[in-house]
Structure formats: structure tokens, C-alpha cells
Amino acid sequence: MRPQYGYFADPFLLEFDSRVTQMLSLPDGRVGAILERTWFYPTGGGQAHDLGTLNGIPVLDVYRQEATGEVVHVLASGKLASDEPVHAWIDGDRRLRHMQHHTAQHLLSACLQRLFGLETLSAHISGYSPSTIDFPDRSLGEDELAQVERLAHEVIFQNRPVTTYFVPAAEAARLPLRRPPKVSGEVRVVEIKDWDYSACGGTHCLSTGMIGVVKILKTERRNQKTRLHFVAGWQALERFQELHAIVGALGTALSAGKHDLLAAVQRQSKALRDAQKELQTLRLERVPIDAQHLLVDAISLGDVRLVTALFVDRPAGELPALAKELTKTRGVVALLSTVSGEAKFSVVLTRHEAVALHAGECLRRWLTPLGARGGGDEMFARGGGAVTEEQVRNWLENIPARLEEVFDATYND
Numbered sequence: 001m002r003p004q005y006g007y008f009a010d011p012f013l014l015e016f017d018s019r020v021t022q023m024l025s026l027p028d029g030r031v032g033a034i035l036e037r038t039w040f041y042p043t044g045g046g047q048a049h050d051l052g053t054l055n056g057i058p059v060l061d062v063y064r065q066e067a068t069g070e071v072v073h074v075l076a077s078g079k080l081a082s083d084e085p086v087h088a089w090i091d092g093d094r095r096l097r098h099m100q101h102h103t104a105q106h107l108l109s110a111c112l113q114r115l116f117g118l119e120t121l122s123a124h125i126s127g128y129s130p131s132t133i134d135f136p137d138r139s140l141g142e143d144e145l146a147q148v149e150r151l152a153h154e155v156i157f158q159n160r161p162v163t164t165y166f167v168p169a170a171e172a173a174r175l176p177l178r179r180p181p182k183v184s185g186e187v188r189v190v191e192i193k194d195w196d197y198s199a200c201g202g203t204h205c206l207s208t209g210m211i212g213v214v215k216i217l218k219t220e221r222r223n224q225k226t227r228l229h230f231v232a233g234w235q236a237l238e239r240f241q242e243l244h245a246i247v248g249a250l251g252t253a254l255s256a257g258k259h260d261l262l263a264a265v266q267r268q269s270k271a272l273r274d275a276q277k278e279l280q281t282l283r284l285e286r287v288p289i290d291a292q293h294l295l296v297d298a299i300s301l302g303d304v305r306l307v308t309a310l311f312v313d314r315p316a317g318e319l320p321a322l323a324k325e326l327t328k329t330r331g332v333v334a335l336l337s338t339v340s341g342e343a344k345f346s347v348v349l350t351r352h353e354a355v356a357l358h359a360g361e362c363l364r365r366w367l368t369p370l371g372a373r374g375g376g377d378e379m380f381a382r383g384g385g386a387v388t389e390e391q392v393r394n395w396l397e398n399i400p401a402r403l404e405e406v407f408d409a410t411y412n413d
């Protein structure tokens, strides 16, 4: 039996009057309406359902009942009654986007088959995000994808009529269908005039020109298949506008024309790398001067000179060199820390060779109340954790006392 769906005959009829024949209580608690006749598209064939309203009530989902073939309109609320007349409205923007992508999919599938013998295994049609076509795994180079786009646009610009018609199965078998039909009995054929024949129940443009433009975005390998992503029609225009705006903003930011953008970015990257290198060299050269400044504020505890410091946003990798420089001075114990970002804390502890202190043991114990971790050998230890600048400042104030405890314990032994 040939199913009778309104959109088969007229995919541009977006408002109609009908009558509720049955209201359904669906297993998920929602309510569905079946109409005397409908032009809504139910999900199927890789194409999503229409959206719209029935007497102003939003239609959230539309699907075909497997057993009866009837179309169920899932409603946002259950205000319709059986036998009630309804005025229906279909979201035309969504419908057109689906038509453009669905027709573009037929066209791209035909191009892939004609150019490279690739049979489409499945497709997913979306109006608001890229649509996809899956075919047997085969990597396609940029040149090959450009060939597909070129052929597709030749057919788009020829503005070939796209027609749909039903033929008996026997007749369908004589048509050069791209894939054997999945249905038995009558077959709905979608023909891009004299160019492509496909068995399909979806909504399509009336001519290839309505696709507007189609752009392949990428291909990727997926479950031993290749998936091609593309946009068409309105979505292709929106993407072009978006990319055009991005390129324009980049050009302004970099003071470069679009053809010079890449070179401008590469120049800036190189300049940044060079500057970072130079900064690192200058910082290393500055280490002895920094060490002298820190030693001025050293706290004397008997023979020991304790140097503590907290830097903000100084790379943790610079602390060991400074600590090493400090411990050239007799009696020095150096505890250097840095905090960057919200609470990224790093610390090193080291000492002059003559000071009797196990750096690794001390730092491990001292960090425990901070919730940070650390350790090392007798001479050098490092640590860190998620600690704020304020917490580190309070912690550093207690370090002289903690160090005295260590020496008191040592002398008592």
C-alpha cells in the first residue's frame, strides 16, 4: 500500500486545516495527536522531523507508528480533544534547511559514486549543524574533495528539476537507482532530472538551484567507514558569514590582509619565542643580583641565615638557579616560592653544605599543614600544590620558628 503523506505531494504546504482522529497517551507520559491528514514530516531516512504547532500548541516530535503507518504529533500539552478541528503550522525555515541538506546529500552521494565508485551507506540530515554521509572507508585528498564539490556545483547551477514519483517495484528495478530500495511494493523515486535516481521518502528541493551552495567541511574515519561532513543552503551562507567575520577580525588585529594572515601569525610566534628566550637569558644573568638583594633581608638564627621569598607569577623553573646562587654563601638556608594563577604554588628548599638540615624531610613536614606536598634529598627539596598567595604569606611567617625547632631538636640529640 502506498503511504499518503501530505509532504509527498507538496513540501511547501506549511499551513493546513485538519481534524484530530485520535489522542494518544504515550509511554513517556506525553500526549500525541493523530490527524485526518497531515503535511508534517515524521523522523525517518536520516532526516529529523518537522516542528510547528497544532492550534497554537507546540509540536515537539513527529514520528510514524510502525504498525499502522500513522503519523503521531507529540504535543507540549494535552489540550486537544478527539474530533477537534485543528489549524496546523509547520516551521518553514527548519523544513527548507532539511530540504536543502537532503537534496545536497543526494547530489554529493551521486558525485562520490560517479567519481570514485563510493556507495553511500547512511546519511544524517541536519538543518542547523553539519550533515553527514558515511561511505566505505577510503581517504579522500583535498583535490578529490574539490572534484566532488566542483561536480556538485555544475549540477546545482544547471538548476535541474528534482521530481518525486511512485513506481511499481518491477519498474523500479529497471531504473538506474543508486541503491536498491529498502521497501517492497511501490517505490518513491527522487530524481535529479536525468542525473540521479534514488529511492527516498524525505523532503527535497524542487530543483538543484534551491540547494544554493554546498561545502564539504571535512572527512574522518569512523568505525571502518569514512564520514563526510557538509553544509548547504542557509547553513552554508551562515558559515561563510561567520568565517568571513572571523577572518576580518583577525586581519584587523594583525594589521594584515587575508592572504598575509598566516605569515603574520608565524612572524608573531617567532617574535614571541625569541623574546621569551631573551627574557630567560636576562633573568639568568640577573640571578646573582637577585641573590644579593635577598641576602640583605636574611634572618639570622645563630650561625644560620634564613632567606625566604615569595614571587608572583615567576616561572617555578627559575627558583633552583636562584636558590643555588644563595647557598654559595656560608650558613644560608633558602626557601623560595612562587604563586601563579589562582593558587598554583611551587617551592624549593636548599641549604649551604655546612648547615645540618635535611631539606627533603623538613620541606615534607612543613608543607603538611598547607595541604601541599614535597620532598627531596638532604641538600635540595621541592614541592607545591593548590595554595593561595595569602596562605603562602602566612605560612612563610612561621618558617623561622619551624627552623629553630629543627635546630633545637638537633642540639638536644
Ligand SMILES: [Zn+2]
Pocket: 102, 103, 106, 190, 200, 201, 202, 203, 204
Ligand atoms: Zn532523499
